[in-house]
Amino acid sequence: MSALDKIAELFPNRIMANIDLDQYRDDTYSPRVKSADQFKEELKKRIRQHGVYGDSTGFDMLHNVFRYRPAELTIWTGYKGHGKSAVLSQQILHLMMKEKKRVFIISPEFPAVELLYRLLHQFVGNSDANEEEGEVMLDILSSCLWIYDVQSSLKPNDVPALCRWVMDKVKVDHIVIDSLMKCGIPPDDYAKQKVLVDQIQSVAHQT
Numbered sequence: 001m002s003a004l005d006k007i008a009e010l011f012p013n014r015i016m017a018n019i020d021l022d023q024y025r026d027d028t029y030s031p032r033v034k035s036a037d038q039f040k041e042e043l044k045k046r047i048r049q050h051g052v053y054g055d056s057t058g059f060d061m062l063h064n065v066f067r068y069r070p071a072e073l074t075i076w077t078g079y080k081g082h083g084k085s086a087v088l089s090q091q092i093l094h095l096m097m098k099e100k101k102r103v104f105i106i107s108p109e110f111p112a113v114e115l116l117y118r119l120l121h122q123f124v125g126n127s128d129a130n131e132e133e134g135e136v137m138l139d140i141l142s143s144c145l146w147i148y149d150v151q152s153s154l155k156p157n158d159v160p161a162l163c164r165w166v167m168d169k170v171k172v173d174h175i176v177i178d179s180l181m182k183c184g185i186p187p188d189d190y191a192k193q194k195v196l197v198d199q200i201q202s203v204a205h206q207t
Helices: 001-008 036-049 082-099 112-124 130-140 158-170 190-206
Strands: 104-108 145-148 174-177
Touching: 001 112, 001 130, 082 104, 082 112, 082 130, 082 174, 104 158, 112 130, 112 145, 158 174, 158 190
Parallel strands: 104 145, 104 174
Antiparallel strands: none
16 A cells, blocks of 8 residues: 555545535525624623734744734735645644644645645654655644545536535635635636635634
């Protein structure tokens, strides 16, 4: 059995495509009108946080500049091959191992086992990882990483519904979509891209 086959066999947190997302497609959201004093405890918490708050990227140069904060959407952009996925996967490892956060990855671009194989290289710090190191990594990640095991372009309406399903069923801290270009929208259809981003941001705000 190859190292890749071993990783595939050992990783149980793969979410398959046969889940029912119908009840999670509705984006109804009733406005909540409150008086200012009802936000007192939240305001106190925000005052205590002061300045930069949220989960760090793991890169020292960004420590006091940028964080992943609750209810916010972050988009990494750049040309193909510039290393977006590599940088992002390094931060995913940091979030899970240092910040103790739960992460869900939607990655139509890479099969689940290839995604784990890439993470393994960064986990051990070299490209010669062995099966034992793979098992050690999976033991650590089994309680904090979930992967959507589908390698085809998603339908745009599936993405926010899947995010809602995961927040309801798995209750993760971070959702990573790699990449938005694989979400079933032509690269030159900016109107549909905006709608999708708005829908995903709405899920972030609500959950």
